[in-house]
Amino acid sequence: MLLEKSAIKTKRDFENIIVGGGIAGTAAAYFLAKSGCEIALCEQFDLNTQASGRNAGSLHGQIQFEAFHQMGMEWAKSFLPALKFMADSLDIWGSLSAELETDLEVFRNGGLMVAETKQEMDLLAEKVRLEQTLGIAAELLDGNQLREKAPYISEKMLGAAFSPIEGKANPLLAAPAFAAAAKKHGAKIFTGVTVHSIVKDGDIYRLTTSDGEFTCKKIILTSNAGLATLGKNFGLTLPITDEPVQVSVSEIIEPLVKHLVYFSGEKLTFKQAKSGSLLIGGGWPARFNSEGIPVFNPDSLRSNMRVAVKVVPSIAPVRIIRTWIGVGNGTPDQRPIIGEVPGYKGAYIGMFPYMGLSAGPLLGKVLAALVNGEQVDRDLQPFDISRFN
Ligand SMILES: Cc1cc2nc3c(=O)[nH]c(=O)nc-3n(C[C@H](O)[C@H](O)[C@H](O)COP(=O)(O)OP(=O)(O)OC[C@H]3O[C@@H](n4cnc5c(N)ncnc54)[C@H](O)[C@@H]3O)c2cc1C
Numbered sequence: 001m002l003l004e005k006s007a008i009k010t011k012r013d014f015e016n017i018i019v020g021g022g023i024a025g026t027a028a029a030y031f032l033a034k035s036g037c038e039i040a041l042c043e044q045f046d047l048n049t050q051a052s053g054r055n056a057g058s059l060h061g062q063i064q065f066e067a068f069h070q071m072g073m074e075w076a077k078s079f080l081p082a083l084k085f086m087a088d089s090l091d092i093w094g095s096l097s098a099e100l101e102t103d104l105e106v107f108r109n110g111g112l113m114v115a116e117t118k119q120e121m122d123l124l125a126e127k128v129r130l131e132q133t134l135g136i137a138a139e140l141l142d143g144n145q146l147r148e149k150a151p152y153i154s155e156k157m158l159g160a161a162f163s164p165i166e167g168k169a170n171p172l173l174a175a176p177a178f179a180a181a182a183k184k185h186g187a188k189i190f191t192g193v194t195v196h197s198i199v200k201d202g203d204i205y206r207l208t209t210s211d212g213e214f215t216c217k218k219i220i221l222t223s224n225a226g227l228a229t230l231g232k233n234f235g236l237t238l239p240i241t242d243e244p245v246q247v248s249v250s251e252i253i254e255p256l257v258k259h260l261v262y263f264s265g266e267k268l269t270f271k272q273a274k275s276g277s278l279l280i281g282g283g284w285p286a287r288f289n290s291e292g293i294p295v296f297n298p299d300s301l302r303s304n305m306r307v308a309v310k311v312v313p314s315i316a317p318v319r320i321i322r323t324w325i326g327v328g329n330g331t332p333d334q335r336p337i338i339g340e341v342p343g344y345k346g347a348y349i350g351m352f353p354y355m356g357l358s359a360g361p362l363l364g365k366v367l368a369a370l371v372n373g374e375q376v377d378r379d380l381q382p383f384d385i386s387r388f389n
Helices: 005-010 023-034 065-100 118-133 143-149 171-184 224-234 298-311 356-371
Strands: 013-019 039-043 111-115 139-142 159-163 188-191 195-201 204-209 212-221 241-252 260-263 269-272 277-281 320-330 337-340 347-351
Touching: 013 023, 013 204, 023 039, 023 171, 023 347, 023 356, 039 171, 039 212, 065 118, 065 171, 065 356, 111 118, 111 143, 118 139, 118 159, 139 143, 143 159, 171 188, 171 356, 195 224, 212 224, 212 356, 224 320, 224 347, 241 298, 260 298, 277 298, 298 320, 337 356, 347 356
Parallel strands: 013 039, 013 212, 039 188, 111 260, 212 347
Antiparallel strands: 111 159, 139 159, 195 204, 204 212, 241 277, 241 320, 260 269, 269 277, 337 347
16 A cells, blocks of 8 residues: 555645554545545554454354353343444445455355354353344254255264354455545545554644644544553553464365354364465464564464364365464453543544454444444444443
Protein backbone atom coordinates (compact mmCIF):
# COMPACT_ATOMS: atom_id res chain seq x y z
CA MET A 1 0.00 0.00 0.00
CA LEU A 2 1.49 3.37 -1.02
CA LEU A 3 2.27 5.95 1.63
CA GLU A 4 0.31 9.00 0.59
CA LYS A 5 3.14 11.46 1.15
CA SER A 6 1.57 14.26 -0.88
CA ALA A 7 -1.65 13.96 1.10
CA ILE A 8 0.31 14.08 4.37
CA LYS A 9 2.01 17.30 3.30
CA THR A 10 -1.12 19.03 2.06
CA LYS A 11 -3.75 17.93 4.55
CA ARG A 12 -3.60 16.76 8.13
CA ASP A 13 -6.92 18.05 9.47
CA PHE A 14 -9.84 15.67 9.02
CA GLU A 15 -13.38 15.30 10.27
CA ASN A 16 -12.68 11.73 11.35
CA ILE A 17 -9.50 9.74 11.90
CA ILE A 18 -9.27 5.97 12.43
CA VAL A 19 -6.18 4.56 14.14
CA GLY A 20 -5.43 1.00 12.99
CA GLY A 21 -5.46 -0.62 9.57
CA GLY A 22 -6.70 -4.13 10.30
CA ILE A 23 -10.14 -5.50 9.43
CA ALA A 24 -11.92 -3.32 12.03
CA GLY A 25 -10.30 -0.04 10.95
CA THR A 26 -10.54 -0.62 7.21
CA ALA A 27 -14.18 -1.78 7.51
CA ALA A 28 -15.03 1.34 9.53
CA ALA A 29 -13.21 3.48 6.94
CA TYR A 30 -15.24 1.88 4.16
CA PHE A 31 -18.65 2.32 5.79
CA LEU A 32 -17.85 5.89 6.87
CA ALA A 33 -16.47 6.93 3.49
CA LYS A 34 -19.42 5.28 1.73
CA SER A 35 -21.79 7.31 3.88
CA GLY A 36 -20.10 10.49 2.66
CA CYS A 37 -17.90 11.25 5.68
CA GLU A 38 -14.45 12.70 5.39
CA ILE A 39 -12.18 10.01 6.79
CA ALA A 40 -8.48 9.33 7.22
CA LEU A 41 -6.89 6.15 8.55
CA CYS A 42 -3.45 5.99 10.19
CA GLU A 43 -1.63 2.65 10.37
CA GLN A 44 1.80 2.34 11.92
CA PHE A 45 3.01 -0.43 9.58
CA ASP A 46 1.37 -1.53 6.33
CA LEU A 47 -2.31 -2.47 6.18
CA ASN A 48 -3.33 -5.93 7.37
CA THR A 49 0.06 -6.93 8.77
CA GLN A 50 -1.04 -7.72 12.34
CA ALA A 51 -3.84 -10.02 13.58
CA SER A 52 -6.10 -9.35 10.59
CA GLY A 53 -3.52 -10.62 8.12
CA ARG A 54 -2.18 -13.48 10.24
CA ASN A 55 -5.30 -15.29 11.33
CA ALA A 56 -6.71 -18.61 10.23
CA GLY A 57 -9.64 -17.24 8.19
CA SER A 58 -12.37 -19.06 10.13
CA LEU A 59 -15.80 -17.43 10.09
CA HIS A 60 -17.05 -18.34 13.55
CA GLY A 61 -20.70 -18.47 14.56
CA GLN A 62 -20.70 -20.76 17.57
CA ILE A 63 -19.51 -20.49 21.15
CA GLN A 64 -15.96 -21.78 21.34
CA PHE A 65 -15.77 -25.03 23.26
CA GLU A 66 -12.62 -24.35 25.27
CA ALA A 67 -14.09 -21.20 26.81
CA PHE A 68 -17.43 -22.93 27.35
CA HIS A 69 -15.75 -25.87 29.04
CA GLN A 70 -13.53 -23.71 31.24
CA MET A 71 -15.87 -20.85 32.13
CA GLY A 72 -19.23 -22.60 32.10
CA MET A 73 -22.85 -21.77 31.43
CA GLU A 74 -23.02 -18.39 33.20
CA TRP A 75 -20.14 -17.10 31.13
CA ALA A 76 -21.71 -18.55 27.96
CA LYS A 77 -24.97 -16.70 28.69
CA SER A 78 -23.04 -13.46 29.15
CA PHE A 79 -21.34 -14.12 25.81
CA LEU A 80 -24.61 -14.41 23.85
CA PRO A 81 -24.72 -10.74 22.72
CA ALA A 82 -21.21 -11.19 21.29
CA LEU A 83 -22.29 -14.43 19.58
CA LYS A 84 -25.26 -12.64 18.02
CA PHE A 85 -22.87 -9.92 16.85
CA MET A 86 -20.69 -12.53 15.12
CA ALA A 87 -23.66 -14.28 13.57
CA ASP A 88 -24.95 -11.00 12.14
CA SER A 89 -21.48 -10.19 10.86
CA LEU A 90 -21.42 -13.52 9.01
CA ASP A 91 -24.49 -12.33 7.12
CA ILE A 92 -22.45 -9.37 5.89
CA TRP A 93 -19.61 -11.74 4.90
CA GLY A 94 -22.12 -13.56 2.71
CA SER A 95 -22.38 -10.64 0.29
CA LEU A 96 -19.07 -8.91 0.97
CA SER A 97 -17.22 -10.14 -2.11
CA ALA A 98 -19.89 -8.57 -4.31
CA GLU A 99 -20.01 -5.38 -2.25
CA LEU A 100 -16.23 -4.89 -2.32
CA GLU A 101 -15.88 -6.22 -5.88
CA THR A 102 -13.17 -8.68 -4.78
CA ASP A 103 -13.36 -12.46 -4.44
CA LEU A 104 -12.69 -12.85 -0.71
CA GLU A 105 -12.92 -16.66 -1.03
CA VAL A 106 -15.87 -16.78 1.33
CA PHE A 107 -17.38 -20.25 1.78
CA ARG A 108 -20.15 -20.89 4.24
CA ASN A 109 -20.60 -24.67 4.25
CA GLY A 110 -20.99 -24.71 8.02
CA GLY A 111 -18.83 -25.62 10.97
CA LEU A 112 -18.55 -28.93 12.82
CA MET A 113 -17.41 -29.10 16.43
CA VAL A 114 -16.75 -32.81 16.79
CA ALA A 115 -16.79 -34.74 20.06
CA GLU A 116 -15.07 -37.96 21.03
CA THR A 117 -16.62 -38.67 24.43
CA LYS A 118 -20.11 -38.84 25.90
CA GLN A 119 -19.21 -36.03 28.30
CA GLU A 120 -18.17 -33.78 25.38
CA MET A 121 -21.40 -34.66 23.55
CA ASP A 122 -23.45 -33.70 26.63
CA LEU A 123 -21.68 -30.35 26.84
CA LEU A 124 -22.16 -29.76 23.11
CA ALA A 125 -25.87 -30.48 23.55
CA GLU A 126 -26.10 -27.79 26.26
CA LYS A 127 -24.17 -25.38 24.08
CA VAL A 128 -26.42 -25.98 21.07
CA ARG A 129 -29.54 -25.46 23.20
CA LEU A 130 -28.17 -22.13 24.40
CA GLU A 131 -27.30 -20.99 20.88
CA GLN A 132 -30.78 -21.95 19.72
CA THR A 133 -32.29 -19.61 22.34
CA LEU A 134 -30.80 -16.76 20.30
CA GLY A 135 -32.44 -18.02 17.15
CA ILE A 136 -29.03 -19.02 15.80
CA ALA A 137 -29.18 -22.06 13.56
CA ALA A 138 -27.30 -24.80 15.41
CA GLU A 139 -27.94 -28.52 15.74
CA LEU A 140 -26.49 -31.60 17.36
CA LEU A 141 -25.50 -34.44 15.02
CA ASP A 142 -25.08 -38.05 16.12
CA GLY A 143 -22.29 -40.21 14.69
CA ASN A 144 -24.26 -41.35 11.65
CA GLN A 145 -25.43 -37.84 10.81
CA LEU A 146 -21.86 -36.57 11.23
CA ARG A 147 -20.39 -39.18 8.88
CA GLU A 148 -23.11 -38.60 6.31
CA LYS A 149 -22.29 -34.88 6.30
CA ALA A 150 -18.51 -35.22 6.64
CA PRO A 151 -17.23 -38.71 5.71
CA TYR A 152 -13.66 -37.51 6.20
CA ILE A 153 -14.08 -37.23 10.01
CA SER A 154 -12.69 -40.12 12.11
CA GLU A 155 -15.11 -42.93 12.89
CA LYS A 156 -14.07 -42.60 16.53
CA MET A 157 -15.98 -39.34 16.84
CA LEU A 158 -19.38 -39.72 18.48
CA GLY A 159 -21.03 -36.69 16.92
CA ALA A 160 -20.79 -32.94 16.51
CA ALA A 161 -22.40 -29.58 16.99
CA PHE A 162 -23.18 -28.21 13.53
CA SER A 163 -23.46 -24.51 12.80
CA PRO A 164 -24.65 -23.98 9.21
CA ILE A 165 -23.71 -20.27 9.22
CA GLU A 166 -19.97 -20.83 9.70
CA GLY A 167 -17.29 -21.00 7.06
CA LYS A 168 -14.10 -19.36 5.98
CA ALA A 169 -12.66 -16.41 4.10
CA ASN A 170 -9.22 -15.38 2.93
CA PRO A 171 -7.87 -12.95 5.56
CA LEU A 172 -5.12 -11.74 3.23
CA LEU A 173 -7.76 -10.22 0.96
CA ALA A 174 -10.42 -8.78 3.25
CA ALA A 175 -8.88 -5.71 4.92
CA PRO A 176 -7.06 -4.62 1.72
CA ALA A 177 -10.37 -4.90 -0.17
CA PHE A 178 -12.13 -2.77 2.47
CA ALA A 179 -9.31 -0.21 2.26
CA ALA A 180 -9.40 -0.11 -1.55
CA ALA A 181 -13.17 0.39 -1.51
CA ALA A 182 -12.84 3.08 1.19
CA LYS A 183 -10.32 4.91 -0.99
CA LYS A 184 -12.71 4.78 -3.93
CA HIS A 185 -15.18 6.61 -1.69
CA GLY A 186 -12.56 9.25 -0.86
CA ALA A 187 -10.91 7.91 2.33
CA LYS A 188 -7.25 8.79 2.85
CA ILE A 189 -5.08 5.92 4.02
CA PHE A 190 -1.77 6.72 5.70
CA THR A 191 0.57 3.78 6.28
CA GLY A 192 3.82 3.99 8.23
CA VAL A 193 2.26 6.56 10.58
CA THR A 194 2.37 5.68 14.27
CA VAL A 195 0.02 7.59 16.54
CA HIS A 196 1.99 8.31 19.71
CA SER A 197 -0.50 10.38 21.69
CA ILE A 198 -3.96 11.92 21.45
CA VAL A 199 -5.02 15.06 23.29
CA LYS A 200 -8.48 16.63 23.39
CA ASP A 201 -8.22 20.35 22.70
CA GLY A 202 -11.68 21.93 22.88
CA ASP A 203 -13.74 20.37 20.10
CA ILE A 204 -10.85 18.69 18.33
CA TYR A 205 -8.45 15.85 18.95
CA ARG A 206 -4.74 16.48 18.33
CA LEU A 207 -2.72 13.42 17.36
CA THR A 208 1.05 13.43 17.74
CA THR A 209 2.33 10.95 15.19
CA SER A 210 5.62 9.76 13.71
CA ASP A 211 4.75 12.09 10.84
CA GLY A 212 3.78 15.26 12.65
CA GLU A 213 0.45 16.43 14.03
CA PHE A 214 -2.94 15.38 12.72
CA THR A 215 -6.24 16.78 13.98
CA CYS A 216 -9.82 15.57 13.80
CA LYS A 217 -13.23 16.13 15.31
CA LYS A 218 -13.91 12.45 15.84
CA ILE A 219 -11.43 9.70 16.48
CA ILE A 220 -11.99 5.96 16.14
CA LEU A 221 -9.52 3.62 17.82
CA THR A 222 -9.30 0.22 16.15
CA SER A 223 -5.70 -0.37 17.15
CA ASN A 224 -6.35 -3.74 18.88
CA ALA A 225 -3.03 -4.64 20.59
CA GLY A 226 -2.20 -0.91 20.59
CA LEU A 227 -5.41 -0.01 22.45
CA ALA A 228 -3.99 -0.53 25.92
CA THR A 229 -1.36 2.15 25.25
CA LEU A 230 -3.56 4.59 23.33
CA GLY A 231 -6.36 4.14 25.87
CA LYS A 232 -4.16 5.79 28.50
CA ASN A 233 -4.62 9.09 26.62
CA PHE A 234 -8.27 8.83 27.69
CA GLY A 235 -7.55 7.73 31.24
CA LEU A 236 -8.52 4.16 30.37
CA THR A 237 -6.97 0.98 31.70
CA LEU A 238 -7.93 -1.65 29.13
CA PRO A 239 -7.10 -5.24 30.12
CA ILE A 240 -6.23 -6.44 26.64
CA THR A 241 -4.24 -9.66 26.55
CA ASP A 242 -1.66 -10.67 23.93
CA GLU A 243 -1.29 -14.35 23.07
CA PRO A 244 1.07 -15.41 20.28
CA VAL A 245 -0.34 -18.45 18.50
CA GLN A 246 0.53 -20.54 15.45
CA VAL A 247 -1.28 -21.49 12.26
CA SER A 248 0.04 -23.98 9.68
CA VAL A 249 -0.66 -24.49 6.01
CA SER A 250 -0.18 -27.73 4.09
CA GLU A 251 0.73 -28.59 0.54
CA ILE A 252 -2.18 -28.48 -1.91
CA ILE A 253 -4.32 -31.62 -1.89
CA GLU A 254 -7.49 -32.77 -3.63
CA PRO A 255 -10.77 -31.38 -2.21
CA LEU A 256 -11.40 -33.19 1.08
CA VAL A 257 -12.60 -30.96 3.93
CA LYS A 258 -15.81 -29.06 3.18
CA HIS A 259 -16.42 -27.55 6.61
CA LEU A 260 -14.79 -25.53 9.31
CA VAL A 261 -13.83 -28.28 11.76
CA TYR A 262 -13.16 -27.98 15.49
CA PHE A 263 -12.53 -30.63 18.13
CA SER A 264 -14.11 -30.35 21.56
CA GLY A 265 -11.35 -32.40 23.21
CA GLU A 266 -8.34 -30.22 22.36
CA LYS A 267 -7.46 -27.06 20.47
CA LEU A 268 -8.18 -27.37 16.74
CA THR A 269 -9.52 -25.39 13.83
CA PHE A 270 -9.16 -27.05 10.50
CA LYS A 271 -10.36 -26.18 7.02
CA GLN A 272 -9.36 -26.39 3.36
CA ALA A 273 -8.59 -23.17 1.54
CA LYS A 274 -9.80 -22.46 -1.98
CA SER A 275 -6.25 -23.21 -3.18
CA GLY A 276 -6.52 -26.78 -1.83
CA SER A 277 -4.17 -26.25 1.12
CA LEU A 278 -5.28 -27.30 4.59
CA LEU A 279 -5.21 -24.57 7.22
CA ILE A 280 -4.63 -26.01 10.67
CA GLY A 281 -4.63 -24.01 13.89
CA GLY A 282 -6.85 -23.54 16.91
CA GLY A 283 -4.80 -21.44 19.28
CA TRP A 284 -1.67 -23.51 19.88
CA PRO A 285 0.89 -21.18 21.49
CA ALA A 286 4.14 -19.96 19.98
CA ARG A 287 7.09 -19.77 22.40
CA PHE A 288 9.14 -16.72 23.40
CA ASN A 289 12.86 -16.48 22.62
CA SER A 290 15.39 -15.02 25.06
CA GLU A 291 14.52 -11.51 23.87
CA GLY A 292 10.82 -12.03 24.54
CA ILE A 293 9.95 -12.27 20.82
CA PRO A 294 7.36 -14.93 19.89
CA VAL A 295 8.91 -17.60 17.70
CA PHE A 296 7.86 -20.94 16.22
CA ASN A 297 7.13 -23.65 18.78
CA PRO A 298 7.79 -27.14 17.39
CA ASP A 299 6.01 -28.81 20.35
CA SER A 300 2.84 -26.87 19.54
CA LEU A 301 3.11 -27.84 15.89
CA ARG A 302 3.44 -31.52 16.80
CA SER A 303 0.45 -31.32 19.17
CA ASN A 304 -1.62 -29.42 16.63
CA MET A 305 -0.92 -32.05 13.95
CA ARG A 306 -1.60 -34.92 16.37
CA VAL A 307 -5.06 -33.50 17.07
CA ALA A 308 -5.73 -32.80 13.38
CA VAL A 309 -4.84 -36.39 12.40
CA LYS A 310 -6.94 -37.75 15.23
CA VAL A 311 -9.98 -35.91 13.84
CA VAL A 312 -9.23 -36.43 10.12
CA PRO A 313 -6.97 -39.52 9.91
CA SER A 314 -6.58 -39.48 6.12
CA ILE A 315 -4.43 -36.33 6.26
CA ALA A 316 -1.58 -38.14 8.04
CA PRO A 317 0.70 -38.20 4.94
CA VAL A 318 0.00 -34.57 3.97
CA ARG A 319 3.04 -32.28 4.35
CA ILE A 320 2.97 -28.97 6.20
CA ILE A 321 4.80 -26.32 4.21
CA ARG A 322 4.67 -23.31 6.52
CA THR A 323 3.78 -22.31 10.06
CA TRP A 324 3.33 -18.67 11.03
CA ILE A 325 2.74 -16.75 14.22
CA GLY A 326 0.20 -14.08 15.00
CA VAL A 327 -0.60 -12.30 18.22
CA GLY A 328 -4.22 -12.79 19.22
CA ASN A 329 -5.80 -10.20 21.45
CA GLY A 330 -8.41 -10.87 24.06
CA THR A 331 -10.46 -9.37 26.86
CA PRO A 332 -11.01 -11.16 30.20
CA ASP A 333 -14.72 -11.78 29.53
CA GLN A 334 -14.16 -12.41 25.79
CA ARG A 335 -16.73 -9.74 24.95
CA PRO A 336 -15.82 -6.91 22.58
CA ILE A 337 -15.21 -3.31 23.54
CA ILE A 338 -17.42 -1.06 21.45
CA GLY A 339 -18.65 2.46 22.09
CA GLU A 340 -17.91 6.07 22.85
CA VAL A 341 -15.20 6.70 25.43
CA PRO A 342 -16.83 8.00 28.63
CA GLY A 343 -16.09 11.71 29.06
CA TYR A 344 -14.61 12.05 25.54
CA LYS A 345 -17.31 13.05 23.10
CA GLY A 346 -16.44 11.98 19.59
CA ALA A 347 -13.88 9.33 20.61
CA TYR A 348 -14.81 5.71 19.90
CA ILE A 349 -13.26 2.30 20.46
CA GLY A 350 -13.90 -0.87 18.46
CA MET A 351 -12.19 -4.12 19.40
CA PHE A 352 -13.51 -7.67 19.02
CA PRO A 353 -11.39 -10.28 20.85
CA TYR A 354 -10.22 -13.64 19.48
CA MET A 355 -12.72 -13.80 16.61
CA GLY A 356 -12.38 -10.32 15.19
CA LEU A 357 -12.08 -11.44 11.57
CA SER A 358 -15.59 -12.89 11.76
CA ALA A 359 -16.95 -9.83 13.56
CA GLY A 360 -14.93 -7.24 11.61
CA PRO A 361 -17.45 -6.24 8.93
CA LEU A 362 -20.24 -5.61 11.44
CA LEU A 363 -17.85 -3.88 13.82
CA GLY A 364 -16.94 -1.47 11.01
CA LYS A 365 -20.61 -0.86 10.27
CA VAL A 366 -21.51 -0.26 13.92
CA LEU A 367 -18.59 2.12 14.43
CA ALA A 368 -19.68 4.07 11.35
CA ALA A 369 -23.23 4.31 12.71
CA LEU A 370 -21.95 5.57 16.08
CA VAL A 371 -19.77 8.20 14.44
CA ASN A 372 -22.68 9.31 12.26
CA GLY A 373 -24.97 9.54 15.28
CA GLU A 374 -27.29 6.90 13.83
CA GLN A 375 -29.37 4.45 15.80
CA VAL A 376 -27.46 1.19 16.25
CA ASP A 377 -29.68 -1.87 15.79
CA ARG A 378 -28.52 -3.61 18.99
CA ASP A 379 -27.82 -3.01 22.65
CA LEU A 380 -24.13 -2.15 23.00
CA GLN A 381 -24.26 -2.06 26.79
CA PRO A 382 -22.66 -5.55 27.19
CA PHE A 383 -19.70 -4.21 25.23
CA ASP A 384 -19.38 -0.99 27.19
CA ILE A 385 -15.88 0.33 27.83
CA SER A 386 -16.70 1.32 31.40
CA ARG A 387 -17.01 -2.33 32.56
CA PHE A 388 -13.22 -2.28 32.91
CA ASN A 389 -12.83 1.21 34.42
C1 LIG B 1 -3.03 -16.61 14.69
C2 LIG B 1 -4.41 -16.01 14.79
C3 LIG B 1 -5.50 -16.72 14.31
C4 LIG B 1 -6.77 -16.16 14.37
N1 LIG B 1 -7.79 -16.82 13.75
C5 LIG B 1 -8.99 -16.21 13.63
C6 LIG B 1 -10.00 -16.82 12.85
O1 LIG B 1 -9.80 -17.87 12.26
N2 LIG B 1 -11.20 -16.18 12.77
C7 LIG B 1 -11.44 -15.00 13.40
O2 LIG B 1 -12.57 -14.50 13.32
N3 LIG B 1 -10.48 -14.37 14.09
C8 LIG B 1 -9.26 -14.94 14.22
N4 LIG B 1 -8.26 -14.32 14.90
C9 LIG B 1 -8.53 -13.02 15.53
C10 LIG B 1 -8.54 -11.90 14.49
O3 LIG B 1 -7.43 -12.01 13.64
C11 LIG B 1 -8.52 -10.55 15.20
O4 LIG B 1 -9.50 -10.54 16.22
C12 LIG B 1 -8.81 -9.42 14.22
O5 LIG B 1 -7.94 -9.50 13.12
C13 LIG B 1 -8.63 -8.07 14.91
O6 LIG B 1 -8.73 -7.08 13.93
P1 LIG B 1 -8.38 -5.59 14.28
O7 LIG B 1 -8.52 -4.77 13.06
O8 LIG B 1 -9.14 -5.17 15.49
O9 LIG B 1 -6.86 -5.65 14.76
P2 LIG B 1 -5.48 -5.75 13.95
O10 LIG B 1 -5.58 -6.56 12.75
O11 LIG B 1 -4.45 -6.14 14.97
O12 LIG B 1 -5.24 -4.26 13.51
C14 LIG B 1 -4.90 -3.24 14.41
C15 LIG B 1 -3.92 -2.33 13.70
O13 LIG B 1 -3.65 -1.19 14.50
C16 LIG B 1 -2.32 -0.80 14.26
N5 LIG B 1 -1.88 0.06 15.36
C17 LIG B 1 -1.77 -0.29 16.67
N6 LIG B 1 -1.33 0.77 17.39
C18 LIG B 1 -1.16 1.81 16.52
C19 LIG B 1 -0.73 3.14 16.66
N7 LIG B 1 -0.37 3.64 17.84
N8 LIG B 1 -0.65 3.92 15.56
C20 LIG B 1 -1.02 3.43 14.34
N9 LIG B 1 -1.43 2.15 14.15
C21 LIG B 1 -1.51 1.35 15.22
C22 LIG B 1 -1.59 -2.14 14.18
O14 LIG B 1 -0.35 -2.01 13.53
C23 LIG B 1 -2.57 -3.00 13.44
O15 LIG B 1 -2.33 -3.03 12.06
C24 LIG B 1 -6.97 -14.87 14.93
C25 LIG B 1 -5.87 -14.17 15.43
C26 LIG B 1 -4.61 -14.72 15.37
C27 LIG B 1 -3.44 -13.92 15.87
